[in-house]
Amino acid sequence: MQTSKPILTSLVWLYLACLVAATLLMYALGDRWWPATLLLFGPRWILGLPLLPLLPLALFRRRFLLLPLGLSLVIFLWPLLGWNVVLGSPRAASGASVRVLSCNTKDGHIDRDALAELITSLSVDVVALQELPKWFALPILPGWHAYRQHGVAIYSRYPLEPGKRVWTAHPPHLRKRLSALSAVIDAPQGRFAFVAVHLPSARYGLQNVVSRDMGVDPAKAGVLTDETSGREAASRQVLSLVESTPLPTIVAGDFNMPRQSRIFRDVWGTLDDAFAQTATGYGWTFHDEFRGLPVPLSIDHVMTRNGATPQNFMVGPDIYSDHRPIIADVALPPVE
Template sequence: MKTSKPILSSLVWLYLVCIGAATVLMYALGDRWWPATLLLFGPRWVLGLPLLLLIPLALWRRRFLLLPLGLSLGILVWPLLGWNMVLSTPKAVPGPRVRILSLNTNDGRIDRDALAGLIEALSIDVVSLQELPKWFALPILEGWHTRRQAGVAIYSRYPLERGRSVVTAHPPHLNKRLSGLSAVVDAPQGRFLFCAVHLPSARYGLQNVVSRGLGVDPAKAALLRDETLGREHASRLVASLAASASLPVIVAGDFNMPRQSRIFRDVWGGFHDAFAETCGGYGWTFYDNYKGIPVRLPIDHVVSANGAVPLDFLVGPDVYSDHRPIIADVGLPPAE
């Protein structure tokens, strides 16, 4: 079937408008309005599927249309999917540095030998683990200093001084859960506050708005709205704990939100983001499937403040969790 040039032109320009509108919608109203929140946490890559048809048709019928299609592709791969570009390498920090590893263990269902090998091979200084069952143990961490509470743990090669924890409600559930666990690390490189986080997920609200199959149920949008308010409240409490520290501070863990999230930008925007400042690409850390559709999101982060500056960031290999481990080098202020 032949496609006339006017129809093809209309489709191409309409697609450009739609992909641009989707991007603006996600950044402006994600975590504010349920369709934009679905887009924020959903498989955004599917919005690129029309290009598989439009580009060959443009090559065949009207090559001038490759220009708006190229612009559409640029919008898709850069702001919509969140491609990160680092234009300059981080400046050398004269002071010491520490190496951080964080992983959501998926209730302990991971390859513990693989994780242990990673910790040993990379000479990790501090480990943040989330979704940690009571029975979980890692032989390589025996003898390390530990702070552990309600499924979140901090392991350190160096002595830990007990810090505060943040426990929050997670609407619509009435039970409270741990969102942040902190400790002062007394490292030879310098003392710093380390906070392991496992912030509330948007999963429950999203699953209620998305009905059976691939339909949506706007009548349940209130559940997602209440959950979003709870997520923002928990995030602000943990960020307040971190920001109140007089020492250099490093926060690592499962934030349960991509960096395109309004909550992440509003609450954590004043912190250094290790991935955004040192690493190119998408930084996907969460790998899942919904109804057979792959979902890839960057929801695990390392951020720092008070003189702690990110120097490097790496998404580690699969250790059989739905999350990938993240590793970051963070520079500390030189001792006075």
């Protein structure tokens, strides 16, 4: 018993140091250095597993170690996994609001009736869909307006005017794919720009670096590095489209990057994030497996600018896609 106490103490402090290092690595070098990018998009929950034996051991053998373990738990749950806390109420807005919904349909393999029911029951005004096959038809209310192009779509209760598009590379596809579709929507709440996005994924590069037996192949890290550069360039191209309009603007869709991503913070950090400003929790929108391990991530977002102000954000139910629908209310500047 006595000899195990120094070992336990060392393990607890080593674990705290490792969590701090992993968190700093992810925030500082995620999307910059491939090991940090693996951590950013990987099953980060694994790093919390040592708490399961360490907490009861500390409780029954060295209770003062509960202090560093408590700090470890806070680091794990908050900055590492990405718990969001909102202090106070959302920014006040004097204009009327619109409700938007976005969902990646997983090539149409979702419960379309469940999606239509969600749109109807929540009185959604504008819908952005990604990975939309040509055969996909959304059974929503008659009279809605639609703008569909190459797997991305905007549906609106109100008249819309189709706008510009952005095409970028989405490895491993050789041809460029649609990354953003824009429209101007003429709503009673006010006229605003809406941009539906589907940015490139890091999946191809990650699968090259990590083999099927969970071995890491640094020789293939260049694929992930090149893909990361392409993802940043795609984000900047879409941001240029977003910034090209003076109208209040709502951007919604599958960004394929979590909030801890350097690209997300550097490129999209000037916009208002509906989840970050109005919601508490993790906001996980993506649930999949990577090499057999479950990976929850928050990679679908609603962003605003030019006076459009987020009022709330929620993650919808499972409708048989690897992405959950996201819903946000956005206040528009008052109509003059």
